Amino acid sequence: GVERNNIAPVMEAFPIIAMTPDSTASVIDVTSFFLSDRIPFTPLVPNSGIGSLFGLRDNMEGQFDKDRSSILSVQAFPLNAIVKTMVTYTVSKRPFSAEMTISMIRLSDKPMMPRLRPDRIGIFFSSKNHFSAEKDYLDKSWYAERWNIAPKPEDEEKYWNGELVEPAKPIVYYVDPAFPEKWRPYIKAGIEDWQKAFEAIGFKNAIVAKDYPDDPDFNPEDIRNSCVIYAATDIANAMGPSWTDPRSGEILQGSVYFYHNVISLVHNWRFVQTAAADPAARKETYDIETMGPMIRYVVAHEIGHTLGLMHNMRASYAFPVDSLRSKTFTDKYGTTPSIMDYARNNYVAQPGDGVTNFLPPLLGPYDYFAIKCNYKPIKGAKTPEDEVPVIESWIDEKADDPMYRYGSQTFFGAYDPASQSESLGDDAIKAGQYGINNLKILTDSLLVWTSYPGSDYDRTLELYEEILSQFRRYIYHVKTYIGGYYDNYARVEDGSDSFELVSGTKQREALDFIFEQTMELPDWYINTEILAKGRPVNEYATEMQMKIMRALMSKGTVLTLKAHEKFPQEDPYTARDYMDDLYEKVWGPVSSGRKLDHSEKMLQYAYLQALFSGIGIQDMTDGRGFALTPDEDLEDELPCARLELRYAGQERALRTASWVPDTALETEAMLYNELVRIQNLLEKRLKVEKNQEMADHYRYLAYEIRKAVKID
Structure with a gap:
């Protein structure tokens, strides 16, 4: 069934240029195969949103220039070959050249027996789909990535008897x-x-x-x-x-x-x-x-x-x-x-x-x-x-x-x-x-x-x-x-x-x-x-x-707390609890009437930045949102x-x-109401604030809230 529905892919077809008299070997021209813009042989990696965050060299686009590219060397061995090329591209209107080494090997006729990866141990894996009439779903296996470490045939008895032996392929x-x-x-x-x-x-x-x-x-x-x-x-x-x-x-x-x-x-x-x-x-x-x-x-x-x-x-x-x-x-x-x-x-x-x-x-x-x-x-x-x-x-x-x-x-x-x-x-x-x-x-x-x-x-x-x-x-x-x-x-x-x-x-x-x-x-x-x-x-x-x-x-922190409320807990901490605790730490000093220090004022500013971002407003942010x-x-x-x-x-x-998507609306509503609460606090404080520096600070924060969103 699977074999009939799938065929092995063909990367390239080559005309035979010459053959040995006994027809056991043939000559083909592979120049165009290796000097090409195909994925295995190009230094330009397709764009990866995740990869770019980790410094991977991707998202490079260029025009391949075959005339300025060449095969530098070829090494052939019984089971493998190494081809070294220099490929040239025009990238952002500038020449870009790279040496590429292509190493190919013939795989063994009989693969090693795989080992299924246990998910409670951190082992790299290769995934396989299994099509079977014995199960009502597509089964997937995860093959552990591992070297073929096994005793030599002549040492198997020693190994099973507990003696240390050297592996057949160290x-x-x-x-x-x-x-x-x-x-x-x-x-x-x-x-x-x-x-x-x-x-x-x-x-x-x-x-x-x-x-x-x-x-x-x-x-x-x-x-x-x-x-x-x-x-x-x-x-x-x-x-x-x-x-x-x-x-x-x-x-x-x-x-x-x-x-x-x-x-x-x-x-x-x-x-x-x-x-x-x-x-x-x-x-x-x-x-x-x-x-x-x-x-x-x-x-x-x-x-x-x-x-x-x-x-x-x-x-x-x-x-x-x-x-x-x-x-x-x-x-x-x-x-x-x-x-x-x-x-x-x-x-x-x-x-x-x-x-x-x-x-x-x-x-x-x-x-x-x-x-x-x-x-x-x-x-x-x-x-x-x-x-x-x-x-x-x-x-x-x-x-x-x-x-x-x-x-x-x-x-x-x-x-x-x-x-x-x-x-x-x-x-x-x-x-x-x-x-x-x-x-x-x-x-x-x-x-x-x-x-x-x-x-x-x-x-x-x-x-x-x-x-x-x-x-x-x-x-x-x-x-x-x-x-x-x-x-x-x-x-x-x-x-x-x-x-x-x-x-x-x-x-x-x-x-x-x-x-x-x-x-x-x-x-x-x-x-x-x-x-x-x-x-x-x-x-x-x-x-x-x-x-x-x-x-x-x-928003992610608040949203996650909101999502957790769906689960029974002996010692819960709700999103509302968290917002109240954080509000008291950041905005509690406003009601006290004392003069805030530089750090306290900047934390209030950052608090509003995050609130604006959480409800989709970019004012006061650095342009990226949060x-x-x-x-x-x-x-x-x-x-x-x-x-x-x-x-x-x-x-x-x-x-x-x-x-969890269904908590997003509730979370945004909660963040909006935080803005309302802060706006009310600032307006109340401004009516009695005597310190000019603090009045300027509170007035500016209130202005930013009014500018960002109309609060009735």
């Missing part, structure tokens, strides 16, 4: 000779850190690191070769893509691209997150004893991707916050149970705690378990379906242990407080308070720690802004409690729900924390000694306060994001925060 990573020599041991260590995870399932030397071979035919762009490649660019990132057999999910090749300026990224992370408690993090240039382990971490994380593992944003939630202040605990576990988490350095540890290991683990318990679920052979299994009960039983055994829980990466607004980028511990409020304590120390000491002889203050000012960015992370981690819910991978067998709403008590605590920290920000962040080294006018703190207020007042999530909320998703974007929207492994 994974080999070649390390680019362009890497600085002092980095190379750490890069190789980051690759081979995964050996222990494979040893735990019975394989030794399953993944090894090697130098480029002394072979003229060796080509790092050959799809048969997996490499860690050095790129001397200013991109502050690294990534680990892989190529798979679409029939089975078998990974054929993986590559890690290590962009040089990722060093700057990890340096700044280390400074703002640990310098308060770790003197080694205060240096202008880290010695290899400090930088080396961070390079190792970056490589190991990216290698994890090439082994098929997705990010696990829930991992760090397994650790109690106060455990991260324990030297004994952090020496053993680091910051998270998984290196696939975005849990960088220990920002919770305080000066005097005695913590000396501020990094994630080499590999955590979850990483070992994920490798087991993706790679451990299952005796007697003849089909992918045969493996499912065994793998599910492994996961069930660990279901109550938080160190083995998986949480997906979300874009455009986190909704699960337990699964967040760059977060640590099981309580974002407590962790954020510790982190802010350390940021205050950094701000006080920044000039001392960054006054390097013979240099200007550019580095000081750069790190000063990084401190504010780190503060934003702590605040946004806490904001996720408001309208948030915990994601559960529900099973029919246990009768659980797919989500659990955050309690009203926790949401109120989160709002109190955010507002208190936001109001206190200028008291410790505005450092005139530092500002004197930059520009005379500096509104960093005020701008951050306004961004936070707009985030609190965003979206579900601030642009800054995407910054922490950038490293490695290209990989996970391939899977966005396909299933629950990657979600974006969503709105």
Whole structure:
């Protein structure tokens, strides 16, 4: 049936130019095939709305110029070929040329037996539709992406008897000779850190690191070769893509691209997150004893991707916050149970705690378990379906242990407080308070720690802004409690729900924390000694306060709270409760009659900005309106994001925060009535206000409301 309804696509037909006498080989002209504007061979990527947000090079349009394009070289091997071309386009009336390497390989005649991806473990996947008369719906399977790791035929008996054996096809990573020599041991260590995870399932030397071979035919762009490649660019990132057999999910090749300026990224992370408690993090240039382990971490994380593992944003939630202040605990576990988490350095540890290991683990318990679920052979299994009960039983055994829980990466607004980028511990409020304590120390000491002889203050000012960015992370981690819910991978067998709403008590605590920290920000962040080294006018703190207020007042936050009212809750927090609490914090001082400070006035201004945007009015905004999530909320998703974007929207492994449409009208009505309430408050206050400065402020806000909307 399926075969009769579908035919294999034909990319190109070629006339035969010549044949060998025995007709076993023929000659065709492939020049026009490779020198073309077709999708596989063009550097111009079609527009992707999501991709552009993450810095992907897309939305380039141009006219292909075949006369200025050429085939540079061709390498042919028994099962694969490599064609290098230079293609030229006219883009925006200017010439644009790029070298392209096209690597093709013949797939095996018999595909590897797929493994069905368990949805409670973060594993990349290929999807397949199954057409069957046995079910009344189109069935879909998710094939785990995995290398073909299996014992050699002669070693199978040893393997099943519990002996360590080498796999028939070990994974080999070649390390680019362009890497600085002092980095190379750490890069190789980051690759081979995964050996222990494979040893735990019975394989030794399953993944090894090697130098480029002394072979003229060796080509790092050959799809048969997996490499860690050095790129001397200013991109502050690294990534680990892989190529798979679409029939089975078998990974054929993986590559890690290590962009040089990722060093700057990890340096700044280390400074703002640990310098308060770790003197080694205060240096202008880290010695290899400090930088080396961070390079190792970056490589190991990216290698994890090439082994098929997705990010696990829930991992760090397994650790109690106060455990991260324990030297004994952090020496053993680091910051998270998984290196696939975005849990960088220990920002919770305080000066005097005695913590000396501020990094994630080499590999955590979850990483070992994920490798087991993706790679451990299952005796007697003849089909992918045969493996499912065994793998599910492994996961069930660990279901109550938080160190083995998986949480997906979300874009455009986190909704699960337990699964967040760059977060640590099981309580974002407590962790954020510790982190802010350390940021205050950094701000006080920044000039001392960054006054390097013979240099200007550019580095000081750069790190000063990084401190504010780190503060934003702590605040946004806490904001996720408001309208948030915990994601559960529900099973029919246990009768659980797919989500659990955050309690009203926790949401109120989160709002109190955010507002208190936001109001206190200028008291410790505005450092005139530092500002004197930059520009005379500096509104960093005020701008951050306004961004936070707009985030609190965003339509998405209110709408989500409104949607949650449909569900029974023991400790509810309604949209009306939230609006009343926020109103009292922002507008309560108006009734008191006291003079407002600069921050209080700007928060009122930002409050109105968000209200106008929420009901579709652009007055007082920057022209963009206000979206579900601030642009800054995407910054922490950038490293490695290209990989996970391939899977966005396909299933629950990657979600974006969503709105319930039938609550939109109610939400807009509520926001409109907030404008009415504020307008009435301002008019009442203006009748008795004696302070000219405050009267001017209130009169202007009232004017903006009248200008934006007619209120009867």
